[in-house]
Amino acid sequence: MCIVEVIAFVIGVVLLVVGLAVSIALHELGHLWPAKKFGVRVGQYMIGFGPTLWSRRRGETEYGFKALPVGGYISMAGMYPPSPKELAAGRDGRAGGGFFATMVQDARAANDETLDGHDDDRVFYKLPVWKRVVIMLGGPFMNLAFAIVLFTVLLSGIGVLSATTTVSSVSECIIPADTDRTECAASDPQAPAVAAGIEPGDVLVEVEGTPITTFADASEIIQASPGQQIEVVVERDGETLTLQVTPVAVERAVTDETGQPVLDENGDPVTEEVGIAGIRQEVAYLRQPIWTGAQTAAQNVGAVAGIIWQLPVKVYETGVTLVTGEERDPNGPLSVVGAGVLAGEVAAADAPVLNRVAGLLSLLASLNIALFVFNLIPLLPLDGGHVAVALWDGLKRAWAKMTNRPPPKPVDATRLVPVTFVVVIALVVMGGVLILADIINPVSLF
Structure with a gap:
């Protein structure tokens, strides 16, 4: 690095x-x-725990920052009812009845301190x-x-990185899949898109009479038409052009829903013939409707709730990976340290600044x-x-x-x-x- x-x-x-x-x-x-x-009555509003780094009192409340930024708290008067009078009168700093009894008494003493000698209704429990x-x-x-x-x-201000219907580039040729070359050779056939006259910047409007709303729509029709001439309507510089494209037939491995190759009875990959034209889509940020942020937050609440209710199990599984060295569940729980590592990776990624800003916003929102x-x-x-x-x-x-x-x-x-x-x-x-x-x-x- x-x-x-x-x-x-x-x-x-x-x-x-x-x-x-x-x-x-x-x-x-x-x-x-x-x-x-x-x-x-609120005695304190503090960000962090531990020793106080800075504080200032305004009115009856002290506002400040503490050394460990792992949480915060406000101190409200009378979170709980005051101790019974017989206990309060007999408190001498010692507690009997064991460890937990001492804890209860200490909690009552701390709560009584928030009452600060006041006997009024400005307390939480009332x-x-x-x-x-x-x-x-x-x-x-x-x-x-x-x-x-x-x-x-993130979604309405910056947008979602999506494939548009605009052509970003056009391949000059069709390079065979079984080669490692990235440059065209004299023996490589000309790409159908070049032969048809498609140029970078063209916006796909229709393919074979079907209106195109996403680049995937066009790809689906092109792949289903190997060796067949199809009609492609594009918009260029405000004008509509109708071009004829004949996709080249190529062999492609068939994959299942998880992206894994499908195998035949002999264990060999199953292939299919598809058509390609040699065009790539332009990827851009598309701004979403203003209500998309709330919808996404609601979806994330459901996803996080699904993790939280089984948190002990998830943490146990994470602990097992410490011993076995197995790969962790990327959708499992993280600590603040893990979130910091992800934030650092996003910021240091080899990507445009806007992409990194979007990644950090998404992480903080989550x-x-x-x-x-x-x-x-x-x-x-x-x-x-x-x-x-x-x-x-x-x-x-x-x-x-x-x-x-x-x-x-x-x-x-x-x-x-x-x-x-x-x-x-x-x-x-x-x-x-x-x-x-x-x-x-x-x-x-x-």
């Missing part, structure tokens, strides 16, 4: 890190805006259920909205879809877990109202800290396996 490719690779990684930081910032803003709108759900879903939906914007810029889906998993400490707690609280209150019972106490989610701990450990282990795999046995675009 030359120095220019190395620099491009590093630039790609840096751009992905910046894009990921923006995604995290937007995610936390999705929590912050509705929380403040609903009157909840909000109506629907407001709590809106706050917790605000983060993931900001990632979804960002992904839709990115896909829209990462935001992954953040959206992953955070909806109904397990603490993920946003989906907080939504599940709020809905459970709402169901309890609704049941009490239906049965004419007194309103129940707010759900104390600190009791779920042991479950949260197990989930965090599982996420750390899976993340570690993916990081190792992305270093030792990475997925490569090329």
Whole structure:
């Protein structure tokens, strides 16, 4: 890899890190805006974890960046109800009852600190259920909205790289398939397109009376007409010309749906006779309708959800490749390290700048879809877990109202800290396996 490719690779990684930081910032803003709108006290809005690199307080909220850009958080007052008075009064810094009991007490102590001595309604747990759900879903939906914007810029602003109906080049001759030559020899027959007068820049309009909307339409008719004269209508410099083309018959291997050659009973490749004219299509970016970005985002949500629900299995299979050295599933899960490697490869690819920009936008949009889906998993400490707690609280209150019972106490989610701990450990282990795999046995675009 030359120095220019190395620099491009590093630039790609840096751009992905910046894009990921923006995604995290937007995610936390999705929590912050509705929380403040609903009157909840927010003590901190932080991008990253670990030691604080920079912060500034505005009003009652401290905004800042921390050393490890692997996530973010906002600190809302009273995420959970305050500790029972008898526990709060007797807290002496020690906890009995074992490891998990200590964790529960520490979680309650941290939650009590967010109350900051206030006894008012500006706390999260006192909000109506629907407001709590809106706050917790605000983060993931900001990632979804960002992904839709990115896909829209990619598909409607830049476009999709597609084969057009414009002829980009015309072969001078037909070179036999069993030779390694790339230059025409005197014995090679003249290409049918040249003989017919087709020129680069011509736009295919009709072939044998069939209107052409894609280059594949023309190719299908040409391949089905070996040795037969067909009528080709082209547009050149604003004029319509009708030309006569006789495709040359050549032998081609028959392939199945996966692109593999079809074999006969003796194990030999099956061939078929097809016609070729010796023209190549022009490839260009075709801009898509404005709603295509949202459609693509929705399709990606379904694809990512299919991976997320079987994530432990996928991570296990990835871990197996560390031992066996087998090729990884290119559609399997990646860590941030793997995504950075892909971003570097895209940036360093031998391709036009616009192609590389499109690749980076697509990668960042896909990462935001992954953040959206992953955070909806109904397990603490993920946003989906907080939504599940709020809905459970709402169901309890609704049941009490239906049965004419007194309103129940707010759900104390600190009791779920042991479950949260197990989930965090599982996420750390899976993340570690993916990081190792992305270093030792990475997925490569090329």
